[in-house]
Amino acid sequence: MIARTATWWTILRISMEERLVYRGEFALGTLMRFLPIVTQVFLWAAVFSAMGGSSHGRRTVAGYSYHDMIAYYLLTMISRAFSSMPALASGIARDIRDGTVKKYLVQPIDMLGFLLLYRVAHKLVYYLVAVGPFLLVFYVCRGYFPGWPDGPTLLAFLLSLVMSFLLGFFLEATLGLFSFWFLEVSSLLFIYMLFSFFFSGHMFPIDMLPGVAGTIVKHIPLQYLAYFPAAVFLGKVRGAELAWGLTLQFVWVVFFIVASRIIFSLGARRYSGFGA
Amino acid sequence: MGRYLRVFLTFARNSLVRDMTFRANFLIDAVSSVSWVFLNLAFYTLIFRYAPAIGANTGWEKYPFFLFIATGLLINSLVQTFFMTNADDLSELVRTGSLDFALLTPIDTQFLVSLTRIEWSSLGNFLVGLALIGYSMYKMQYTPRPMEWVLYPFYVACGVVIYYSLMFALAATSVWLGRNQTLLDFWFYITNFSRYPMEIYRGPWGTPLRRVFTFCLPVLVVVNVPARFLVRPITPQSLEDWLLPGFAIVAAVASFAGARWLFQRALWSYRSASS
DSSP states (O other), rough: OOOHHHHHHHHHHHHHHHGGGGHHHHHHHHHEEEHHHHHHHHHHHHHHOOOEEEEEEEEEBTTTTTTHHOOOOOOOOHHHHHOOOOTTHHHHHHHHHHHHTHHHHHHSSHHHHHHHHHHHHHHHHHHHHHHHHHHHHHHHHHGGOOOOHHHHHHHHHHOOOOOHHHHHHHHHHHHHTTTHSSSSHHHHHHHHHHHHHSSSHHHSSSOOHHHHHHHHTTTTTGGGGGGHHHHHHTTSSOOOHHHHHHHHHHHHHHHHHHHHHHHHHHHHHHHOOTTT | HHHHHHHHHHHHHHHHHHHTTTTHHHHHHHEEEEEEEHHHHHHHHHHHOOOBBSSSTTBHHHEEEEHHHHHHHHHHHHHIIIIIHHHHHHHHHHHHHTTHHHHSSSSOOOHHHHSSOGGGGHHHHHHHHHHHHHHHHHHHHOOHHHHHHHHHHHHHHHHHHHHHHHHHHHHHTTTHSSSOHHHHHHHHHHGGGSSGGGOOOOOOHHHHHHHHIIIITHHHHHHHHHHHHHHHHOOOOOOOHHHHHHHHHHHHHHHHHHHHHHHHHHHHOOOOOOO
């Protein structure tokens, strides 16, 4: 047990050191990623200004005031900082295609566990470096926020963020592991990316979706990658709805943990070592 | 001149042959960028369920706004088809020293490295743009006059020149920096400001922002100027309506000259590699 913990600790430490090499470019890149939000601020200001009726402060789109809307976009940046897994699925696919994956099959090390720790390390370093730019942007934009939510809401927010990290990881890992069968999964990944951008709430609060589409997106796992934590923070999801939302998120996390395990073991049995 | 046209046609043919070798890939590329556009349109349609226009009294109602988006699509798809991959490759040419080859050929270096590879699949969005123009005009029941039809493609071309110049100027800096991935990202972030009508930038923050992106980095004139020709007849109401189209030409010429100057300077500093 101790030996195993030591192994995992080493993996975590090395991955963190590797990630810290380009910290300058990294911080600048993080700050630049907020630039598109500037356009969103003006776009939504224009949209709200064109809405007739009551006074400016009272106008809402799907229950979001102008300030809520901007706060929402800023908060999805936090959700995405947890849930986004750049190059995870495509990395797994590449490892399977070029045969690198066999190092996990012959060594006494669990592939998904290794990748998870590697991600945790990268995310930790990311937060370490990105906390500066994030604090700066959120401080500048503090006027858009209604204020700090109460304790339980904040706790639910943090809980949903941690689960959104796990969901993002196991969902993308599952997709990547499909390349045991297809070898080339880039188009599958693109479709996933497309849908996730639209239905995760990254593009707009999914409350805006009408009718059946609105009901469906509240049940599929994608909403947890961006929408859900942000909506929780803004107090859009409360009480029983919040409890149900967190439960559903937990169920989806467990579902994808199990799915990735099953697909990995089935795939490994089928694996024939291309490019070795 | 004829020689340049011949070389260009050869590039175009080679790229097409290459694309047709991997036909499924070509199709997937085209389909995915088109579906991306449709998702964006779905988002805008959602917005118009809640508001009658983008900005009060700006005239950017649903179909005029779609004409704006379509114009942006045309310009972006042209830039992607002809220049984006090449600008992306430039830093690689510099890093590996393959730029030597481009320098030795008896043809303008900037021309060669700008147009070597043509991404035919990006023209899918061009067709979507044209279709969207047709559809929006049909819905608006408005037909521009002949003069506007002449000016529109001209200003679309000006827009392409401005985008190209900005992109190439950024790519050229890779000669000094060695790597420039962040700089091309920078291009995306800057051009992001031109995705929406310039009228949305107003107020104490918006007005200076609009001036900067009109006069310093002229990305706002790229889509706005041509789009206005399709949306309303040329009846200049303010001084700005007179000046902006004139300024767009100046901006296109100046940014092209600037990019060319920068590229030449960069070539002087180029020291080859690994040869």
